[in-house]
Amino acid sequence: MKKLHISLIIIMLSQFCQAQNSLDNEIYYRRPSLYSILISHTEQNEFATLIRGQFVNIPVPEKFNDHNLSVSVLTVDKKNAVNDTIAQDFVEKNHIASRMIAKWFNRDITTGKCNMDLIKHRGLYNATEFDKEVASKSVRGQAMLQDAGEDLINNTFLLINEVHYLDKSKISHVVGVSLAVLYAIAYFGATLAGSPPEKEPDLEGMYNLAATLKGFKVKIVTRLYQLEWDDDIANTFYSNYYCETPDAAKCQAFEQHRSDFKMKYIGKVTSKGNTTSYQGIKEEEPWMMVRKACQRAIDDNISDLQREYPIFRTRSPITEVSPVIKAPIGMKEGVEEGRQYEVLEAKEKNGKITYTRVGIVTPDPDMIWDNRFMAVEEEAEGADLGATSFMIVSGNGFYPGMLIREI
Amino acid sequence: MKKILLSLTLLIFGYSVSAQEWMKKYDEVGVFDNDRAYVRKNKKYGYVDKNGNEIIPCIYTYVGTFNEQGIVWVNKGGKIRKRSRTIEEGLYGLYDIDGNLVLPVEYQHMGEMVMSDYGKPYYWFKSVTGLSPQDAHPQRHFPSVEKSFFVNNKGLIWVAKRDNMFKTTEPIEIDFRPFDKISKDYIPFASDNGEKSNSKPKIKWGIFDAKTKKIVLPCNTYDMCFNPSGNYIPVTSKTYQFSINYYCIETGTLVFKNQIPTLAVSPVYNGKFMVLDESGCYFMNMQGERDAQSYDAVLASPSEDIYIVYKDSQYGAITPDGQVIIDLKYKLLAPPDEKLICYVDKDANGKSRYGFLDLEGHQVTPPLYNSIQSFANKRAMVRQGDKYGCIDTNGREILPCRFSKIFVPETIKTDIYFVQEEENGPKYAYKAYTQQRLFETPFKNIRNFDRDYNGVAFVTQQQPGKDDETVGCINQYGEMLIPCICHSYEEALKMYYTRQREGYYHWSDADTRHYYLKHYSDRNDFKLTEKISNDYWDY
Numbered sequence: 001m002k003k004l005h006i007s008l009i010i011i012m013l014s015q016f017c018q019a020q021n022s023l024d025n026e027i028y029y030r031r032p033s034l035y036s037i038l039i040s041h042t043e044q045n046e047f048a049t050l051i052r053g054q055f056v057n058i059p060v061p062e063k064f065n066d067h068n069l070s071v072s073v074l075t076v077d078k079k080n081a082v083n084d085t086i087a088q089d090f091v092e093k094n095h096i097a098s099r100m101i102a103k104w105f106n107r108d109i110t111t112g113k114c115n116m117d118l119i120k121h122r123g124l125y126n127a128t129e130f131d132k133e134v135a136s137k138s139v140r141g142q143a144m145l146q147d148a149g150e151d152l153i154n155n156t157f158l159l160i161n162e163v164h165y166l167d168k169s170k171i172s173h174v175v176g177v178s179l180a181v182l183y184a185i186a187y188f189g190a191t192l193a194g195s196p197p198e199k200e201p202d203l204e205g206m207y208n209l210a211a212t213l214k215g216f217k218v219k220i221v222t223r224l225y226q227l228e229w230d231d232d233i234a235n236t237f238y239s240n241y242y243c244e245t246p247d248a249a250k251c252q253a254f255e256q257h258r259s260d261f262k263m264k265y266i267g268k269v270t271s272k273g274n275t276t277s278y279q280g281i282k283e284e285e286p287w288m289m290v291r292k293a294c295q296r297a298i299d300d301n302i303s304d305l306q307r308e309y310p311i312f313r314t315r316s317p318i319t320e321v322s323p324v325i326k327a328p329i330g331m332k333e334g335v336e337e338g339r340q341y342e343v344l345e346a347k348e349k350n351g352k353i354t355y356t357r358v359g360i361v362t363p364d365p366d367m368i369w370d371n372r373f374m375a376v377e378e379e380a381e382g383a384d385l386g387a388t389s390f391m392i393v394s395g396n397g398f399y400p401g402m403l404i405r406e407i
Numbered sequence: 408m409k410k411i412l413l414s415l416t417l418l419i420f421g422y423s424v425s426a427q428e429w430m431k432k433y434d435e436v437g438v439f440d441n442d443r444a445y446v447r448k449n450k451k452y453g454y455v456d457k458n459g460n461e462i463i464p465c466i467y468t469y470v471g472t473f474n475e476q477g478i479v480w481v482n483k484g485g486k487i488r489k490r491s492r493t494i495e496e497g498l499y500g501l502y503d504i505d506g507n508l509v510l511p512v513e514y515q516h517m518g519e520m521v522m523s524d525y526g527k528p529y530y531w532f533k534s535v536t537g538l539s540p541q542d543a544h545p546q547r548h549f550p551s552v553e554k555s556f557f558v559n560n561k562g563l564i565w566v567a568k569r570d571n572m573f574k575t576t577e578p579i580e581i582d583f584r585p586f587d588k589i590s591k592d593y594i595p596f597a598s599d600n601g602e603k604s605n606s607k608p609k610i611k612w613g614i615f616d617a618k619t620k621k622i623v624l625p626c627n628t629y630d631m632c633f634n635p636s637g638n639y640i641p642v643t644s645k646t647y648q649f650s651i652n653y654y655c656i657e658t659g660t661l662v663f664k665n666q667i668p669t670l671a672v673s674p675v676y677n678g679k680f681m682v683l684d685e686s687g688c689y690f691m692n693m694q695g696e697r698d699a700q701s702y703d704a705v706l707a708s709p710s711e712d713i714y715i716v717y718k719d720s721q722y723g724a725i726t727p728d729g730q731v732i733i734d735l736k737y738k739l740l741a742p743p744d745e746k747l748i749c750y751v752d753k754d755a756n757g758k759s760r761y762g763f764l765d766l767e768g769h770q771v772t773p774p775l776y777n778s779i780q781s782f783a784n785k786r787a788m789v790r791q792g793d794k795y796g797c798i799d800t801n802g803r804e805i806l807p808c809r810f811s812k813i814f815v816p817e818t819i820k821t822d823i824y825f826v827q828e829e830e831n832g833p834k835y836a837y838k839a840y841t842q843q844r845l846f847e848t849p850f851k852n853i854r855n856f857d858r859d860y861n862g863v864a865f866v867t868q869q870q871p872g873k874d875d876e877t878v879g880c881i882n883q884y885g886e887m888l889i890p891c892i893c894h895s896y897e898e899a900l901k902m903y904y905t906r907q908r909e910g911y912y913h914w915s916d917a918d919t920r921h922y923y924l925k926h927y928s929d930r931n932d933f934k935l936t937e938k939i940s941n942d943y944w945d946y
Contacts, residue, residue: 071933074934099944
């Protein structure tokens with residue numbers, strides 16, 4: 001009975017403990033990792049190249065780590081050529097899971113040499129301590145590896161985005177010629193970002209194209225996969241394939257057993273095909289309309305996937321608590337009036353990080369940040385806020401560095 | 408013991424439950440800071456303590472956030488400007504952290520002490536024979552003064568500022584946003600007194616001292632007041648012709664019978680202050696007695712309590728209350744920079760050159776240099792003849808004067824310097840104090856440290872037999888983070904950012920392979936139904 005009361009007291013007291021984190025300029029927290037692929041329909045030749053050129057410029061959303069591989073675009077040349085089975089077949093045939101795992105361990109494809117640098121960095125481990133504990137095979141070291149597996153490697157996702165252009169405008173010969181010019185501009189602009197285009201832009205062609213792009217719409221089907229990683233897979237990898245110096249045998253063994261690693265299909269969503277405003281697009285850069293439409297549609301799909309599949313939900317840090325609670329998420333992440341977010345406190349114990357709910361907040365409807373792509377250029381309301389302000393529903397003792405996640 | 412533990416548990420549990428109960432009566436409860444949180448109910452704001460007691464009643468249209476002195480402003484009856492989200496109109500008052508109303512909520516204006524427009528002068532010393540105002544260049548001169556003032560009555564010392572006047576800090580009316588903090592120590596406040604000037608309400612400023620929580624200058628008399636200086640506040644009632652008096656906080660009266668016509672005044676220091684008028688600059692004490700010594704011009708130091716003075720073509724240095732530190736004997740002196748005073752004197756050949764003195768007038772560097780630049784990160788560029796070098800704050804040469812150009816990083820302290828050994832020649836990286844090249848391969852162009860990312864410089868190399876330049880980057884320790892393989896600055900910038908974000912701090916052969924793979928556009932030409940060979944995958 002005594003012990004029970006003492007435990008209760010400790011728990012109660014800890015609720016009112018206001019620990020303060022010190023922050024550097026950037027807040028580091030654990031993010032899920034993401035690899036994105038575009039499937040481009042070449043039968044939609046008019047815009048396929050344009051979409052492709054702009055897709056490679058779309059950055060990985062800030063709430064994710066960049067886990068992209070070298071192949072980012074695939075093509076199909078028939079309408080309705082993509083279904084879940086075909087997509088899954090690609091993932092398995094090309095051993096995507098093994099490649100994403102290899103990236104986690106920075107595996108040199110030619111020598112098999114691996115390291116834990118990326119895991120240490122994304123896991124926010126103290127590098128020296130991590131090395132020491134893992135090398136000594138201590139209980140804490142084992143726990144850190146397990147923690148890395150559960151919270152990092154297991155939290156790795158693949159998005160396959162199938163893009164359809166929806167515009168119903170007639171495409172004239174003049175526009176076709178303009179597209180050829182624009183293709184050159186967009187393509188070179190995409191591959192050598194910032195370099196001047198090799199051809200002088202056709203101004204008349206661009207004017208016509210701008211008129212066409214004002215009606216530009218896309219429909220994107222996004223399929224979500226999760227990297228499978230558990231204790232068994234981890235043991236196999238560490239035992240049979242992981243080496244910190246070049247090892248021909250382990251290198252070959254990994255190549256032969258790539259198919260042992262799997263991606264799990266989670267689900268898919270389809271964008272609504274809404275019209276994207278042309279406002280904010282410069283007349284001399286009409287192709288940005290393509291990027292704007294694609295990026296917004298992909299962001300919406302990510303937001304919908306997160307709403308539908310809790311496993312894919314991301315955490316975001318609280319950056320301010322006084323005078324109001326703020327977090328750097330906004331409309332791009334689907335923040336809207338009425339949504340609720342749990343406030344999580346991360347604690348490390350014996351090498352493992354756990355997240356405990358300490359409260360609930362909801363966005364202030366007048367202070368939702370519009371952080372969608374080109375919201376500033378559109379002069380959208382709330383585009384200049386920099387963060388969304390939240391009101392407390394329950395809980396207290398919040399401090400910068402805590403995380404919030406939609407519930 | 409069991410009973411005590413049980414009671415304590417119930418007490419804590421009970422406390423927890425009641426804390427949640429009081430919160431329910433508010434529409435919003437802010438986050439506690441120093442045991443205080445704002446609350447909102449029916450669009451009115453107040454503050455509570457951790458027990459839910461209202462220490463500031465929930466009756467105000469807007470409230471601020473407690474500042475470092477534990478003072479917060481409140482506003483009653485104001486309206487919010489939607490676009491700027493600032494408050495206009497209404498009445499302001501001040502509370503302290505215990506909930507005492509320390510300034511009644513009856514003032515239409517609240518402000519902060521800010522530097523006036525005149526506060527950014529620059530210097531330029533073109534040659535040792537004198538100053539050349541026409542060549543004044545704001546890049547190569549001594550640091551601008553952040554506080555205090557400059558005076559110049561005859562144009563002998565030309566300073567690149569808008570006019571020859573310089574005022575001390577003055578109150579500026581500010582528009583608050585909800586939850587703004589108020590200025591820390593002295594808070595100006597004012598009411599409209601019913602009069603108008605140019606159809607704007609005439610206001611008379613007062614000052615509230617946040618440390619003592621007292622009104623140190625009532626707001627019914629003076630058109631302008633300036634930052635308090637010890638027991639005194641410079642005030643003026645006439646704005647068409649600048650003149651000053653001093654208000655004594657202790658006695659609540661003016662020090663002088665009549666206002667002192669002046670162009671500028673200094674803060675009070677040991678009971679003395681400097682006045683500039685048509686006759687020159689001189690010190691006066693609080694009894695109105697004027698020092699015998701006067702000066703043609705005075706320049707205050709941004710960092711030290713020292714004034715450079717000028718009279719009859721000679722420079723010296725004094726304390727802010729007129730004590731001589733350096734006699735009036737130098738051809739030129741500049742305000743201290745990194746605790747060094749640049750001076751002009753004759754070298755061994757009888758030619759005028761620059762050197763450095765310490766704050767007591769002792770020589771640190773003999774007069775060797777044709778020109779000297781301001782210190783930045785404790786380094787300053789110097790020139791002998793047509794060759795440049797670099798010295799530290801001890802006067803020691805970091806780089807000897809043998810380079811046609813040195814690219815001194817302005818915002819970072821690093822031991823790596825980019826130089827041009829010959830006019831229009833390639834650039835090399837040198838390590839400080841060693842006189843050695845860091846890399847034998849020269850660079851065609853550089854973007855110095857901190858220009859794009861903290862501690863990183865981007866460099867280009869000419870490819871043999873080609874017109875192309877390729878780009879890489881070096882950190883402030885001289886390590887090559889990305890070899891010169893990128894095709895553009897933008898590409899190199901992006902790669903650096905991505906690698907840093909991912910924790911890749913060292914370049915390896917695998918990185919080179921990944922780089923060339925990403926530029927192989929064929930990797931994105933495959934169909935969804937194809938199996939793609941390892942040659943196109945990075946992992």
